[in-house]
Amino acid sequence: MNFPVLSIITFTPLVAALLILLLPAERKNEARAVALAAAIFALILSIWVYFSYDQSAAGYQFIEKYNWLPMLGISLYFGVDGISTPLVLLTGVVMFTGVLISWGDDNKHVMAGIQDRPREFFAFLFILAWGVFGVFVSLDLFMLFFFYEIAVFPMYLLIVIWGWAVTREYAAMKLTLYLFIGSVISLVGVIAMYWVAGQNTGVYTFDMLQMENAGFSQAFQNIWYLPVFLGFAVLGGIWPFHNWSPDGHVAAPTAVSMFHAGVLMKLGAFAALRVGIMLLPDGAKYWSWLIMLFAAVAVVYGAYIAFVQMDFKYMVGFSSVSHMGLVMLGFSTLNREGLLGSGLQMFSHGVMTALFFAVVGMIYDRAHTRQIPELGGMSKIMPFATVGFIIGGLVSMGMPLFSGFIAEFPIFLGVWGRQWLVAVIASISIIITAGYIMRNIRQVFFGEVPEKFEGHLTDITILDKVAITTLCLFMIIIGLFPGFMVPMVQTGVENILRLLGGA
Amino acid sequence: MFTATTFASILPEILILAIGMLVLIVEPFWKEEQRRNVGWLTAGGLLISMIISLLFGQPGAPTTTLGGMVRFDWLGFFFKMLFMFAGAATALLLMDNEKVGRRGEAYLLLLASLLGMNLMAASADLVMLYLAIETTSIPLYVLSGFMLADEKSTEAGFKYLLFGALTSAVMLYGFSLLFGFAGTTDIYQLAGMLRAGNLSLVAALGVLALILVGVGFKASIVPFHFWAPDVYEGAPTPVAGFLSTASKAAGFAVLVRLFFVAFPAFAESWTIALAVLSAVTMTVGNLLTLPQTNIKRLLAYSSVAHAGYAMIGVVAFNQLGAASVVFYLAAYIATNLLAFGIVMAYSRITGQEDIRDYAGMSRRNPILALMMLSAFLSLTGMPPFAGFVTKVAVFAAGIQAGYTWLVVVGIINSVVGAYYYLNVMKFVYLYRMPNEDEENHLVPLTRPYAIALGILTIGVILIGTVFAPWFNWSDAAALNLF
Numbered sequence: 001m002n003f004p005v006l007s008i009i010t011f012t013p014l015v016a017a018l019l020i021l022l023l024p025a026e027r028k029n030e031a032r033a034v035a036l037a038a039a040i041f042a043l044i045l046s047i048w049v050y051f052s053y054d055q056s057a058a059g060y061q062f063i064e065k066y067n068w069l070p071m072l073g074i075s076l077y078f079g080v081d082g083i084s085t086p087l088v089l090l091t092g093v094v095m096f097t098g099v100l101i102s103w104g105d106d107n108k109h110v111m112a113g114i115q116d117r118p119r120e121f122f123a124f125l126f127i128l129a130w131g132v133f134g135v136f137v138s139l140d141l142f143m144l145f146f147f148y149e150i151a152v153f154p155m156y157l158l159i160v161i162w163g164w165a166v167t168r169e170y171a172a173m174k175l176t177l178y179l180f181i182g183s184v185i186s187l188v189g190v191i192a193m194y195w196v197a198g199q200n201t202g203v204y205t206f207d208m209l210q211m212e213n214a215g216f217s218q219a220f221q222n223i224w225y226l227p228v229f230l231g232f233a234v235l236g237g238i239w240p241f242h243n244w245s246p247d248g249h250v251a252a253p254t255a256v257s258m259f260h261a262g263v264l265m266k267l268g269a270f271a272a273l274r275v276g277i278m279l280l281p282d283g284a285k286y287w288s289w290l291i292m293l294f295a296a297v298a299v300v301y302g303a304y305i306a307f308v309q310m311d312f313k314y315m316v317g318f319s320s321v322s323h324m325g326l327v328m329l330g331f332s333t334l335n336r337e338g339l340l341g342s343g344l345q346m347f348s349h350g351v352m353t354a355l356f357f358a359v360v361g362m363i364y365d366r367a368h369t370r371q372i373p374e375l376g377g378m379s380k381i382m383p384f385a386t387v388g389f390i391i392g393g394l395v396s397m398g399m400p401l402f403s404g405f406i407a408e409f410p411i412f413l414g415v416w417g418r419q420w421l422v423a424v425i426a427s428i429s430i431i432i433t434a435g436y437i438m439r440n441i442r443q444v445f446f447g448e449v450p451e452k453f454e455g456h457l458t459d460i461t462i463l464d465k466v467a468i469t470t471l472c473l474f475m476i477i478i479g480l481f482p483g484f485m486v487p488m489v490q491t492g493v494e495n496i497l498r499l500l501g502g503a
Numbered sequence: 504m505f506t507a508t509t510f511a512s513i514l515p516e517i518l519i520l521a522i523g524m525l526v527l528i529v530e531p532f533w534k535e536e537q538r539r540n541v542g543w544l545t546a547g548g549l550l551i552s553m554i555i556s557l558l559f560g561q562p563g564a565p566t567t568t569l570g571g572m573v574r575f576d577w578l579g580f581f582f583k584m585l586f587m588f589a590g591a592a593t594a595l596l597l598m599d600n601e602k603v604g605r606r607g608e609a610y611l612l613l614l615a616s617l618l619g620m621n622l623m624a625a626s627a628d629l630v631m632l633y634l635a636i637e638t639t640s641i642p643l644y645v646l647s648g649f650m651l652a653d654e655k656s657t658e659a660g661f662k663y664l665l666f667g668a669l670t671s672a673v674m675l676y677g678f679s680l681l682f683g684f685a686g687t688t689d690i691y692q693l694a695g696m697l698r699a700g701n702l703s704l705v706a707a708l709g710v711l712a713l714i715l716v717g718v719g720f721k722a723s724i725v726p727f728h729f730w731a732p733d734v735y736e737g738a739p740t741p742v743a744g745f746l747s748t749a750s751k752a753a754g755f756a757v758l759v760r761l762f763f764v765a766f767p768a769f770a771e772s773w774t775i776a777l778a779v780l781s782a783v784t785m786t787v788g789n790l791l792t793l794p795q796t797n798i799k800r801l802l803a804y805s806s807v808a809h810a811g812y813a814m815i816g817v818v819a820f821n822q823l824g825a826a827s828v829v830f831y832l833a834a835y836i837a838t839n840l841l842a843f844g845i846v847m848a849y850s851r852i853t854g855q856e857d858i859r860d861y862a863g864m865s866r867r868n869p870i871l872a873l874m875m876l877s878a879f880l881s882l883t884g885m886p887p888f889a890g891f892v893t894k895v896a897v898f899a900a901g902i903q904a905g906y907t908w909l910v911v912v913g914i915i916n917s918v919v920g921a922y923y924y925l926n927v928m929k930f931v932y933l934y935r936m937p938n939e940d941e942e943n944h945l946v947p948l949t950r951p952y953a954i955a956l957g958i959l960t961i962g963v964i965l966i967g968t969v970f971a972p973w974f975n976w977s978d979a980a981a982l983n984l985f
Contacts, residue, residue, distance in 0.1 A: 005596075021873070025869060067971075068971060068975055069970055069971045070901075070971070071971075071974065071975060071978060072974070118864075120865070120869070120932075142895075145895075146886045146887070146891070146892075147886075148890060149885055149886045150885075150886050150887060151885075152884045152885075153880060156925055156928075157876075157928065157932060158929075160929055160931055160932065161931050161932050168933075169929065169933070170618045173922065173925065173926075176921065176925060177918060177921065177922060180917075180918050180921050181918050184917060184918065185914070186913035187895065187898065187914065188898070188902065188907065188910055188911065188914060191898060191899045191910075192902055192907070194899070195899075195902060197901050356960070
């Protein structure tokens with residue numbers, strides 16, 4: 001057997017979480033150091049996986065399989081393809097930057113980072129990361145679901161304990177219940193798929209590669225596609241089940257917002273793709289009009305709601321709904337361009353939104369307000385963060401030379417191929433997005449510093465700068481050299497198209 | 504007549520009896536302060552008995568021993584091991600209970616009811632079954648009302664006694680009718696008699712309903728659940744934990760064996776009836792949990808809901824269903840004992856049992872808080888804890904049998920459950936005590952608690968992650984039913 005790199009990546013956060021929990025409560029810096037070490041380790045391994053993935057061979061690579069419960073056909077079955085490899089990398093990046101952002105400082109007066117019980121914070125955050133990695137690498141439906149649930153529940157604690165005191169209890173409960181309802185509805189579909197696949201093939205297994213050939217009847221797919229797809233897509237923030245997401249983003253502490261918008265929403269989209277579209281392709285075709293409708297509404301409506309927000313973090317939260325709508329829109333096309341765009345958009349949006357939330361968090365920690373009209377002149381205080389936000393803004397608007405363009409352009413191309421009217425309507429969102437991003441850049445970062453902030457605000461720390469640089473780097477690399485990621489995602493898309501029976 | 508198999512079939516019971524004797528002999532010689540050590544004796548004895556039984560008392564092919572009274576198979580054996588494990592944990596948790604821990608009788612009563620439970624799981628005859636149920640119940644009536652000076656405890660004991668006596672009388676009437684119809688009390692011969700078509704459907708369902716009253720009382724299935732919250736609240740906490748786990752599982756052991764073995768001919772009818780009961784049990788249990796402010800009452804009502812989930816496996820009436828019930832109960836025993844143990848350990852120091860008194864717990868003892876998190880997330884059905892796989896197994900069995908609607912009711916209920924369990928965690932982790940200085944008053948764990956809670960936590964995580972061995976044993980047990 002080869003070097004089991006995927007299981008090492010997956011279980012690194014768990015081991016780190018347990019180590020951190022074993023430390024005494026007052027050893028805060030040791031807890032942070034262990035967290036950072038583990039995050040760097042996972043990041044390096046995920047970069048290694050990314051670069052050693054053989055694009056010419058395509059398919060699932062780094063495969064590991066251990067029988068877990070043979071009687072029911074459950075195995076610990078890991079492997080990545082062109083869609084999930086970038087997402088593993090994304091998780092590594094967000095985990096690393098999330099730890100940097102939450103570092104905290106016990107001596108200074110700035111309330112940045114996590115001061116209260118960092119030990120528990122990092123432990124719960126890493127259990128979340130464990131679940132996220134697990135979902136991206138699992139090829140076994142049961143284990144995918146197992147990890148999916150693990151990624152959901154720490155959110156509750158992370159938000160409720162370290163979140164924004166005003167709305168955290170409400171938002172955390174709302175988020176958890178929404179996601180839990182979504183996941184258990186998918187669970188019913190997953191179990192139904194398990195039994196029917198077993199009846200059709202005579203082999204009762206949760207192995208997704210075998211379930212792809214289970215020959216589900218059209219009627220079965222039509223019934224179960226919607227519960228399965230939408231149940232997972234709740235976490236992807238699909239309209240009309242997106243309601244939990246902006247509230248959750250706003251209430252969460254910075255690193256958790258980054259994780260949440262950057263990675264967790266991809267988790268929902270990814271699971272919807274892998275379980276919904278790939279295992280029930282005929283159902284996907286049957287219902288693609290409905291998903292397209294939902295996604296198109298999300299794209300435009302999300303952008304519009306983001307436009308009217310006065311709270312900086314709510315604005316970013318709704319812009320996530322809009323951008324995730326683009327991912328879903330790409331899924332609904334079921335053609336090469338649309339799926340390619342979605343795959344890229346998942347990565348691009350993940351990095352971009354993590355950056356947005358990081359900058360918002362830095363500003364809030366210092367200014368103690370997120371009301372856009374009350375802020376101003378931040379470029380004088382934190383020039384570095386300003387540059388970062390502007391780059392993120394350009395990505396968000398889909399400017400050429402940045403990753404957003406590379407991702408969004410194929411999506412619109414694909415949608416045009418299916419239904420040109422939807423493409424026209426959805427493209428309105430680009431204008432609205434440009435509107436709110438530029439308005440916010442002007443209002444928050446330029447102009448005069450309001451009097452009440454004069455003198456109290458400090459620049460961001462060196463760790464914050466490292467985090468911003470890392471995130472910006474990926475957005476620019478993909479923008480300048482699309483070859484960095486496009487061929488990789490293409491290999492994954494080819495596989496999906498094969499299951500769909502050709503585009 | 505008295506062969507090695509006969510001996511092996513009741514080996515765990517013989518050992519329990521021996522421990523009981525030992526307790527009786529030793530206890531009077533120990534001084535008042537030392538009597539707490541009877542707990543070590545009981546728990547240690549039970550663990551050793553488990554090992555001995557596992558080594559020498561493993562069942563082979565299912566047989567009936569002692570003149571057709573006792574069935575010697577994996578189903579009974581697996582349940583016996585579960586009960587003894589629960590008994591050992593309960594004994595440890597009893598030790599530092601101020602009013603109960605130093606009284607040797609408490610441990611003796613615990614052992615006596617354990618004996619009854621073991622026989623409940625193994626009974627192959629209605630007479631034996633009835634005796635076993637009474638042997639289980641009577642010591643538990645006394646244990647529930649053990650704290651004589653405490654009004655609530657006395658009330659709990661008396662209430663439990665009245666309900667228990669009434670329901671067991673109804674069940675006995677059901678047994679007598681069954682004997683009248685079939686002419687035998689042997690559970691394994693009943694099936695043949697009843698299949699022959701000499702019993703009408705109405706009569707069979709009537710008898711089943713009467714029996715269900717008794718079994719449903721033990722398993723706290725709605726509408727026979729009324730005693731549970733009051734008794735759990737009043738009884739000493741470890742006893743409440745024992746009632747909600749081992750005693751409930753014993754009820755299910757009887758339910759599964761009796762219904763699967765003796766009444767397969769009427770399965771079509773009773774599965775529908777039980778499906779409705781299961782849905783009602785889950786829903787009522789969960790809705791009544793929502794407004795609770797006392798942690799023990801919350802756990803009591805939630806244990807009613809859990810009986811409903813477990814019943815989905817019975818309703819499925821297939822091999823996976825039976826296996827999933829057993830698996831579910833194994834996980835549930837570990838989880839709920841952990842929850843009650845934590846309540847005991849915490850309220851021993853704070854003297855409070857309301858949910859709001861858990862504010863600041865994570866600051867007063869982070870480890871205990873983590874254990875509580877494990878227990879409550881397991882009850883919610885979240886991985887990597889035991890509750891997740893077992894719930895999926897039960898749901899899978901339900902869908903396999905075509906009861907998708909029941910599973911949908913189940914998942915809606917588990918979402919409701921998530922609400923109130925997470926709500927408790929909010930107190931544990933988020934809220935501060937009214938006087939923040941009090942948070943410096945740590946909540947230390949004495950050694951019996953540390954051992955019992957540690958083992959239970961590891962158990963909850965092990966069942967939830969490395970689930971193959973547990974599931975395979977459950978499946979082996981289930982195999983004996985078909």
